Amino acid sequence: MSIKEGERALPRPPREQEEGSSREALYRAPALDxxxxxxxxxxxxxxxxxRAEIVKELGRGASEIYRMLERLVARGYVYRSAEGDRFALSMKMFVLAQHHQPIRRLTSRAMPLMDRFAEESGQSCHLVMRERDQAVVVANAAASADWVFTVRVGTTIDLLSTGSGQLLLAFQDPQAKAELLFRWRDTEKAATFAGLEAQLAAYREAAFRIDESQQIFGVNDISVPILSAERHALAVLTCPHIRRTASAQPDVGHTLVLLQKMAKALSLQ
Structure with a gap:
């Protein structure tokens, strides 16, 4: 077909753009979108x-947003406020991300440093990460001494009654705190958390926690956070410090310094 005088041909999009558009149209998944x-x-x-704000922001129909929100709440990706009329992102995607390569890289980076710490301090240590309303030991290192105390990898620990858990709470981001309070509403855990808030603020100010273990007599837990660039806890390093009668070893203060040095090397600046 010839172009008449005075008319201009519209430029054709590049071939890859045409193909990209056709592929996008072919593989559209409206519900997923x-x-x-x-x-x-x-x-x-x-x-x-x-829900009304979400509908307005996205420019979609109220009924389709309602159905999708209900599914996201049911699957744990979104949580509904206690009043039932507001919605926010849960930590489920964060938990999924913990299984992603960057988290594995954190443990692989931490292990040589943890082994060195155990050798220098004569103490064991373990790395703890939060998962929903509890925490999990993801790595550990033990000193070469005959008498050591370690926490097994895979052990789940309580956030409210352990040094590692309390430091994770002290450095949690606001979204994580909101999610925990939502899940713990009207429970004994909510009351315990409220009673700990002043103490958690002090831990956050000091950037470490030292106290007697609430699980084992004669053990002082020394915990320091591994921080994100926003100063939220990615993980916590804990040394269950024990005193031996027959050998010289770094005291609690010196052990804290060694632990802080390791945490700084692993934190995101």
Whole structure:
């Protein structure tokens, strides 16, 4: 077909652009797109949103947003406020990310440093990460002495009654705190958490925790956080410090310094 005089041919899009557009149209998944839109919106906001606000922000129908929100709440990716009218992102995607390569890189980076710490201090240590409303020991290192105390990898520990757990709570981000309080509402854990808040603030100010173990007599737990760039806890390093009668070893203060040096090397600056 010839182009008449005075008319201009519209430029054709590049071939790869045409192919990309056709592929996008071919593999569209509207339901998935709606779910991802909601997750991305909630991730961009520090405050919880009402369903009406989500509908307005996304420009979608109220009924389709309602159905998708209910599924995201049921699967644990979004949580509903105690009043039932606001929605916010849960920590489930954060937990999934813990199984991703960057988290494995943290443990692989930590292990040589933990082994060196155990050799220098004569004490064991373990690395703890949070998972929902508890924490898990993901790595440990033991001194070469005949008498040592270690916590087994894979051990789940309570956030409220352990040194590692309390330091994770002290350095949690606001979203994590909101999620915990939502899950613990009207329970004994909520009351315990409220009673600990002043103490947690002191740990955050000091950037470490030293206290007698609440699980084992004669052990002083020394805990320090591994921090993100925003100063939220990625993990916690804990040394269950024990005193031996027959050998010289670093005291609690010196052990703390060694632990802090290791945590600084692993934190994101």
């Amino acid at each position: 709606k779910g991802l839109d909601i997750l991305e919106l909630l991730a961009s906001r520090s405050d919880a949103l009402t």
